Amino acid sequence: MEKFEIIATTLFGLEEILAGELKDLGATDIELLNRAVKFEGDKALLYKCNLHLRTALKVLKPFAKFMVHTDNDLYRKIKKIDWDQHLSVSGTLAIEATVSGEQFTHSQFVALRCKDAIVDKFRDKYEERPSVDLDNPDLRLNVHITDLNCSLSLDSSSTSLGKRGYRQAQSLAPMSEVLAAGIIALSGWDKKRDFYDPMCGSGTFSIEAALMAANIAPGQSRSFGFERWKDFDANLWSSLKREAKEKEVSPTGKFLGSDLDTRAVEISKSNAANAGVDHLIEFKQMDFLKSDLHFNNGFVFLNPPYGERLKEVDEIIPFYKEIGTQLKHHYEGCEAWIISSNIEALKFIGLRPSRKIRLFNGPLDCKLHKYELFKGKKGYQAKKN
Known part of the structure; x- marks a missing residue:
């Protein structure tokens, strides 16, 4: 198969984790970018990325790059x-634009000019034009302009890969699936040791961990933008999905999620059922603060x-x-990972973190802290690396 450039976008701080996932899938010429990873691959890899990647948001296929000086210049180019190669006259289209620099400052205006150029091209040729469908288009186009450099990419994912499809109900302030998977990967959890999420909310941490341990492809139960492309290979896609299904395993560790809120527990159970775990x-x-669980030698994610x-x-x-007191007294031999945007509050955990990682939970600038717990002379402490 012919190889081409592919870009997978991700969240801040997860670029290296995503690069590792891509290497495992067979990507070559991997290059880390800001909140993205660029690499080389073929059509099969493009499909695999959407099916298997846990820490990617979108998988883009760049196909055109050029300089633009004005909005009329952009329209002409x-x-x-x-566009007949990518879209039919009766098809639907959506355009997402990002801009930076002094010349182009309004992303919505850029998206509108690109849309006008495409539909005018079809109207001039066929006296008909594609329509716009922002939710479920046949083709989602990504336009990126930095200063005067314009890059066009086909969005093979269409909907964010973070939307696995299992979280049909959610509690307040849920964590994204991509961030949860990224935090678990950053922890180095071996998919065998017991896993506990004491404030489970919508169950995202536990569900993502179970999907990982069972080797269930996160994209197994959803559809993608490339399935509506003109060059879509249905046989290849079916083969890749079948191959992924055959590689699923039965985990050996235990998974526990708990919450003070009864409704959150019911939501988590429902979401886990949707995910098949x-x-x-x-x-x-x-x-969690009053429990006497004595969860030893496992991983705790809060x-x-x-x-x-x-x-x-x-x-x-x-x-x-x-929280710190509870960890000290009931979690011997565990690794505890806590994410919070309240950096001041984290100082009162009362344990010394052995690792600090900057991440974003939505718009919130957060710190992810690792605590290694063991029984010392003064009771449970955090081990310093």
Whole structure:
């Protein structure tokens, strides 16, 4: 198969994790970018990326690059492209634009000019034109302009890869599937040791971990933009999905999720069932701060309230102190990973982090802290690397 350039976008701080995933899938000429990874691959790899990648948001196929000086220049150059290769006159189209620089400053205006050029091209040729469908188009086009450099890419994912399809219900302030998968990958969890999410919310941490351990492709139960492309190879796609299904395994570790909120527990159970991993995860209603679980030698992942979800900001400091106390007394031999945007509150965990990683949870600038717990002379402490 012919090889071509592909770009996979991701969240800040997950670029190296994504590059590792791509290497495992067989990508070559891998290059880290800002919130993205560029690489070489063929059509099969493009399909595999959408099916298997856990820390990617979109998989883009660049196909045109040129200089643009004005919006009229952009219109003319877009109109020159042979759009019949990518879209039929009766098809639907959506355009996403990102711009930076002094010449082009409004992404929506750029998207509109590109749309006008494409539909005018078809109207001039056929006296008909494609229509716009922002939700489920036959072709989603990505336009990226930096200063005067314009790059066009076909969006093979269409909908974000973070939308696995299992989270049909969610609690307040849910963590994205991509961020949860990225945090688990950053932790180095071996997919065998027991896994616990004490404040499970929508169950995302536990579900992503179970999908990883069972080697279930995250894109197995959803559709992608490339399935509506003119050159879509249905036989190849069916073969890749069948191959992925055959590689699923039965995990050996235990998965536990809990939450103080009964509704959150029910939502987590429902989402786990949608993901096909409800038989692997035990969800229970439980107050982590008052529990006596004695969960030893496993991995604990916490996405506690940052302050935005508490009625009074003054509650956050004692709350984080209690988290640290609970970890000290009941989680011997565990690794605890806590993400929060409240950097001040994290200082009151009372344990010394052995690793600090900057991430973003949506628009919130966060820190991910790793705590290695062991029993020392003064009780449970955090081991310093």
